[in-house]
Amino acid sequence: MSDRRAFIKTASAAGLTTHIFPRLARGANDKLQAAFIGMGRMGMGNLSAAMRQDNLVPVAVCDVYQPNLDKGYEAAAKNLHGATVRKVKDFRQILADKSIDIVCISTPDHWHAYMTVEACKAGKDVYVEKPVSVTIEEGQLMVKAARKYSRVVQAGTQQRSQPHYQRLTKMIADGAIGDVTFVRTGNYGFTAPEGIGAPADEKPPADLDWDLWLGPSPMRPYNRNRFGVDPKSFSHFRWFWDYAGGMMTDWGVHLLDIVQLAFGEEMPTACVALGKKTYIQDNRDTPDTLEANYEYSKFIATYENRLANNHSPFPYGNTAFHGSKGTLYCDRSGFRIVPIRGSGIEPLEMLAERGGGNVQHWANFLDCVKTRQKPVSDIENCHKSTTTCHLANISIRAKCRVDFDPATETVSPVEARRFASREARAPWKITL
Numbered sequence: 283m284s285d286r287r288a289f290i291k292t293a294s295a296a297g298l299t300t301h302i303f304p305r306l307a308r309g310a311n312d313k314l315q316a317a318f319i320g321m322g323r324m325g326m327g328n329l330s331a332a333m334r335q336d337n338l339v340p341v342a343v344c345d346v347y348q349p350n351l352d353k354g355y356e357a358a359a360k361n362l363h364g365a366t367v368r369k370v371k372d373f374r375q376i377l378a379d380k381s382i383d384i385v386c387i388s389t390p391d392h393w394h395a396y397m398t399v400e401a402c403k404a405g406k407d408v409y410v411e412k413p414v415s416v417t418i419e420e421g422q423l424m425v426k427a428a429r430k431y432s433r434v435v436q437a438g439t440q441q442r443s444q445p446h447y448q449r450l451t452k453m454i455a456d457g458a459i460g461d462v463t464f465v466r467t468g469n470y471g472f473t474a475p476e477g478i479g480a481p482a483d484e485k486p487p488a489d490l491d492w493d494l495w496l497g498p499s500p501m502r503p504y505n506r507n508r509f510g511v512d513p514k515s516f517s518h519f520r521w522f523w524d525y526a527g528g529m530m531t532d533w534g535v536h537l538l539d540i541v542q543l544a545f546g547e548e549m550p551t552a553c554v555a556l557g558k559k560t561y562i563q564d565n566r567d568t569p570d571t572l573e574a575n576y577e578y579s580k581f582i583a584t585y586e587n588r589l590a591n592n593h594s595p596f597p598y599g600n601t602a603f604h605g606s607k608g609t610l611y612c613d614r615s616g617f618r619i620v621p622i623r624g625s626g627i628e629p630l631e632m633l634a635e636r637g638g639g640n641v642q643h644w645a646n647f648l649d650c651v652k653t654r655q656k657p658v659s660d661i662e663n664c665h666k667s668t669t670t671c672h673l674a675n676i677s678i679r680a681k682c683r684v685d686f687d688p689a690t691e692t693v694s695p696v697e698a699r700r701f702a703s704r705e706a707r708a709p710w711k712i713t714l
Contacts, residue, residue, distance in 0.1 A: 313363065314383045314651060317342040317376045319397060321354030323516055324411050325388035328438070329357055331640040332386065332409075335648055339363045341382065344370040347511065348489035371491065373397060377404040384651060387411060388438075390510075390519045391526040392499045395420035398435060398661075399712050402427040407651045409644070411438040412539075413531040413668040414661065419703035421665035422691060423712050428661045430714060434650050436657040437664030439539045440643035441614065446634045450610060450617045451544040458627070459605030459619060461580070462544075467537040467601040468586035469529060470594050477564030477589075478518050481506045498710035499524045507565055521566030523679075528568025529587045530557075531671045537601055538576075539659075539667035540612070541583055544603070549666050549688040550576035550583070555677035561590040574674035585674065614639075676701040 316338050318329050325345075332338050340361050343354035351369055358367040370376055376385060377400055387397045387410040395415045401408045408428075414437050415421040428435040441447050454462060486492035486504035493501075495509065502508060502524065510518030519525040520532045542548055557572025573586040596602055599613035607625035611618050616633040643659070650657040669691065677684045680698040687694075693702050706712065 320389035435661035436647040443643040444639035460607030477562040498706035555674040
């Protein structure tokens with residue numbers, strides 16, 4: 283019997299995922315003990331931001347790919363608190379460890395929901411990367427788990443922690459640019475037609491547990507692009523429906539999250555989206571060109587993406603709020619207000635603070651772990667933003683307009699609903 287199968291048997295017998303830890307454990311000097319699951323680019327970034335917090339000490343790193351695990355260990359072992367760091371390949375060992383207070387989940391998207399729910403059941407607070415799910419149903423279960431087990435769950439939409447985004451969204455809500463009737467946002471890039479290529483399926487490398495990497499997603503032969511680790515870019519798993527939702531959920535969630543923050547977390551009531559591979563000739567199956575149009579109660583919003591031309595339609599930033607008194611342009615570098623002539627408002631520009639929002643985002647999370655308040659990117663808010671992105675992908679895949687009821691979080695027509703959930707591969711079905 284393999285070590286992994288032996289652990290599965292032992293874990294099942296011991297009931298490791300029951301919620302038996304009613305309060306936080308503490309390590310040396312009363313610091314939160316943290317474990318980091320997924321040590322790719324996002325995982326390393328989160329580890330770096332977390333290690334800059336005074337009240338946290340990394341005690342474990344976890345990855346199914348040995349080179350990433352080694353890299354994460356080397357970084358975590360340099361912590362300033364002298365803590366011993368463990369290497370772990372199976373995340374269930376992390377969840378079974380009663381001494382660990384919080385977990386950071388920076389795995390590919392298809393693992394976010396299962397791991398978050400199980401961490402909540404194990405009495406741990408969670409920092410989980412965006413998008414929080416690959417289906418609407420998964421996100422709903424994540425919110426229910428956080429509430430049922432009274433856990434603090436922060437999502438990785440770190441723009442919310444940047445002061446200039448906090449200011450501009452409040453200004454919009456307060457009517458600084460008048461009545462907003464249209465919002466445009468998007469990402470534009472240039473990629474060679476060959477994209478990430480189309481390598482043949484092959485035997486997985488010896489230092490990767492491919493079966494555990496696949497987890498709840500369908501069994502597939504190993505392919506370098508599906509696994510996607512690339513030293514020159516973020517992992518390519520993002521471009522396959524089995525594991526993610528393409529650029530719509532990868533970057534769209536950041537931009538639409540700010541739109542919804544400015545309007546009190548309002549969700550759209552309808553989405554019409556078009557998208558397909560028009561240019562890239564690699565083996566990805568998510569669109570390289572798309573446009574999603576959303577209907578909200580008082581405005582229309584559009585998200586668009588293309589990879590064949592990086593010319594932006596914006597004079598500044600990547601998002602434009604068009605109001606009856608002026609337009610507010612923004613991105614991570616700051617924001618700028620351009621008044622309509624005769625509107626009576628003044629031009630305004632604010633630059634972002636240096637250093638970005640990730641460190642601030644982690645500080646907010648840890649403060650909420652202490653106070654038990656909801657963090658700035660509470661799981662429910664990011665679930666809403668992620669769902670908005672899912673609506674576009676559902677429209678594209680079902681080839682129809684999708685209507686959405688924010689109160690019940692249901693989609694119609696009926697034929698579109700099959701894309702709102704999925705069957706998990708055994709034994710990874712999410713249970714509360």
